[in-house]
Amino acid sequence: MKHRFPILLLLAAAIGPASAPAGTAQTIIDDLARPESPNPDRKVELREVFRITDDGNDFYFKYPYHIAVGPDDSIYILEQQQLLRFDQNGKYVRNYFKFGQGPGEMQFVWGFVPTEQGLLVHGSPDKMMVFDEAGAFIKETPLAAPHKPFSFEALSEGQFIFSARENIFEILQGSGPTLVPVPNYILTWKEGRDSVEPHGAFDVPTMAFRPESLPGVSTNPWCDFLFVPIGSGRVLISHTPEYLLKIFDLKSGAVVKSFRRPYDRIRYVPRKPSKKALRYGGGAVKEDPNQKKYAADIAQLYAVGDRIWVRTSTVDKAQNPVIDVYDFDGRYLDRFTLVRPEGKKRQPTEVTRSAIRGIYFYAIEKDDEDSYSIVKYEIVGAEGKDVLPLPPPSA
Numbered sequence: 001m002k003h004r005f006p007i008l009l010l011l012a013a014a015i016g017p018a019s020a021p022a023g024t025a026q027t028i029i030d031d032l033a034r035p036e037s038p039n040p041d042r043k044v045e046l047r048e049v050f051r052i053t054d055d056g057n058d059f060y061f062k063y064p065y066h067i068a069v070g071p072d073d074s075i076y077i078l079e080q081q082q083l084l085r086f087d088q089n090g091k092y093v094r095n096y097f098k099f100g101q102g103p104g105e106m107q108f109v110w111g112f113v114p115t116e117q118g119l120l121v122h123g124s125p126d127k128m129m130v131f132d133e134a135g136a137f138i139k140e141t142p143l144a145a146p147h148k149p150f151s152f153e154a155l156s157e158g159q160f161i162f163s164a165r166e167n168i169f170e171i172l173q174g175s176g177p178t179l180v181p182v183p184n185y186i187l188t189w190k191e192g193r194d195s196v197e198p199h200g201a202f203d204v205p206t207m208a209f210r211p212e213s214l215p216g217v218s219t220n221p222w223c224d225f226l227f228v229p230i231g232s233g234r235v236l237i238s239h240t241p242e243y244l245l246k247i248f249d250l251k252s253g254a255v256v257k258s259f260r261r262p263y264d265r266i267r268y269v270p271r272k273p274s275k276k277a278l279r280y281g282g283g284a285v286k287e288d289p290n291q292k293k294y295a296a297d298i299a300q301l302y303a304v305g306d307r308i309w310v311r312t313s314t315v316d317k318a319q320n321p322v323i324d325v326y327d328f329d330g331r332y333l334d335r336f337t338l339v340r341p342e343g344k345k346r347q348p349t350e351v352t353r354s355a356i357r358g359i360y361f362y363a364i365e366k367d368d369e370d371s372y373s374i375v376k377y378e379i380v381g382a383e384g385k386d387v388l389p390l391p392p393p394s395a
Contacts, residue, residue: 028244029330032261037334044336046361046377050090053373058092059084061372064364069357070114077374083109083121085135090376094135101125104137111152111162122152128160145196147185156229159250162187162196163227168208168219177209184225184239188250199253202239207292223296228303230328236301236308243297245310247330259330265294266313302356307333309356340377
């Protein structure tokens with residue numbers, strides 16, 4: 001592979017390693033050139049089940065930016081001052097968002113997780129709110145954390161798992177543009193505790209500068225901070241532009257395993273302004289001489305049963321993504337291209353814009369007119385069977 005040891009790997013080393021605690025494992029398993037599957041690199045199709053569009057009455061889709069699926073297959077969408085629920089057939093159920101600072105009210109939603117009992121919502125001002133299955137507000141608990149803002153990401157084995165990012169104002173020196181290693185944190189909380197507990201810190205290289213004509217700092221992270229719980233008090237993490245996965249143990253506060261595979265990096269292409277942005281005065285994209293050269297190798301992580309799906313930056317001519325499949329111990333099991341129906345525009349690439357539950361893939365998509373819809377797809381195996389394309393682990 002011509003980018004086996006990419007330029008950004010050397011650059012990341014130059015700006016400093018991840019700020020993981022003492023005891024972090026240094027050995028990286030990198031002999032994962034080929035998955036164990038006897039039939040890798042096949043196409044796995046998505047078959048549309050239904051599509052939810054803005055009805056103009058009970059809800060609207062202005063900028064939906066987070067999707068989650070509950071244990072009963074209800075679909076939850078976070079939108080500007082809307083936290084919407086649809087049933088398993090796509091029928092509108094309710095909006096949980098009630099603006100304010102009183103009990104059950106929120107000014108902003110930092111994160112949410114559906115459960116068997118209802119919905120957990122981390123709102124602003126920082127508090128954890130509990131709603132029952134019928135949508136009724138039950139209780140709320142104030143939250144305090146050493147790093148703000150922080151965001152509720154997952155519930156695993158009774159632990160509420162959050163992420164946070166260091167304030168760029170505290171670490172940026174000068175006006176830039178400068179490549180800054182910005183620490184991102186994992187935090188946990190259990191009911192009954194007074195505050196959220198920090199664990200590891202992981203640096204994300206970020207281009208930052210202070211515009212002369214505007215207040216604040218402009219930032220361009222070279223990758224996203226991604227993680228998913230994988231049981232036994234562990235989370236799988238991606239925080240580098242190059243292909244690298246780490247298994248982090250919450251109890252010991254250490255990375256217990258790191259692994260990667262040879263990967264041909266994909267050239268980064270800056271986004272063009274949307275038609276909507278142009279209509280409202282948005283200008284053309286200006287090339288930054290300090291812009292990143294490559295897209296982040298890993299775009300999203302999904303926990304699918306007892307497997308991890310890694311959506312990579314590699315896509316085919318129709319922009320369908322290549323998916324790597326691992327078990328929770330880092331064994332490389334499978335690789336395939338996830339193919340949408342012909343003629344369907346690919347979903348936006350933001351990390352929070354798709355979800356998987358069972359044999360279904362859920363996506364937030366938009367058309368050429370920047371109109372959004374929520375789509376439920378069925379994942380169809382290589383032989384047309386409605387099963388997840390997951391080979392059993394080898395003996």
